[in-house]
Structures are given as C-alpha cells and as structure tokens.
Amino acid sequence: MYNATSPYYETKLTKSNLGMMVDRPIPKYSDDISFEINSTYHNRPDLLAHDLYGESDLWWVFAARNPNTIKNPLYDFAEGTSIKLPKLEVLKQVLGF
Numbered sequence: 001m002y003n004a005t006s007p008y009y010e011t012k013l014t015k016s017n018l019g020m021m022v023d024r025p026i027p028k029y030s031d032d033i034s035f036e037i038n039s040t041y042h043n044r045p046d047l048l049a050h051d052l053y054g055e056s057d058l059w060w061v062f063a064a065r066n067p068n069t070i071k072n073p074l075y076d077f078a079e080g081t082s083i084k085l086p087k088l089e090v091l092k093q094v095l096g097f
Contacts (some may be wrong), residue, residue: 004097007060026065026094032084042079053073053088 002008012019041048045059053061063073066083070076091097 003049003057004095006055006091007064009095017020017082022065024095026061026086028065028084029086029090031044032065032086033080035083035085037079037083041077043077050053052081052085053091058091061086 001013002011008018008021008022010022012022012023022033038050045062049058049061050056060073061084062077062085063070065086068079069083086094
C-alpha cells in the first residue's frame with residue numbers, strides 16, 4: 001500500500017504485481033499560483049515540492065496539475081517554463097493527507 005502523497009496511491013497492488021496506474025488528477029483553481037521555473041529548480045521538481053509543501057514526494061503534482069506543459073516530469077521541468085502551482089491546502093484536501 002502506498003501513502004497518500006504517492007502518485008500510485010490509487011493503484012491496486014497484489015502479491016505478485018502492480019496493477020494499471022490510476023491517475024490522480026489535481027484540479028485547477030482560480031487561486032493557483034503562477035510560477036516560472038528558475039535555475040534553482042531546473043530538472044528538480046522534488047526540490048520545489050520540498051520548499052513549497054515540505055514533502056519532496058509531491059514532485060509529481062506539478063506534472064499532474066500542468067499536463068499540457070509537463071509531459072516528462074523531470075526533463076520538462078526546465079528553467080523558464082511557466083506552470084501553475086496548487087496550494088498546500090488544496091493538496092491536503094484532494095489527496096487526503
């Protein structure tokens with residue numbers, strides 16, 4: 001069983017294998033924060049997740065919230081890319097942690 005901050009939380013796990021991944025969409029809200037990725041966070045969504053949310057395990061949230069901008073959660077997380085950031089309160093509610 002995966003914890004609530006994992007992208008695999010809803011994915012079924014049996015004794016012998018992992019089932020098909022169930023996406024965990026992050027809804028859009030009008031008060032999401034606009035952010036341009038800078039050199040500190042270039043290819044490091046884990047660092048931004050740690051700095052924003054105190055949990056580096058939430059790195060995948062940026063790709064889930066910005067699916068048209070971030071296809072590859074590591075290499076598309078590039079300096080100069082503009083993304084929307086969900087607030088921590090939203091993540092707690094949506095992900096249940």
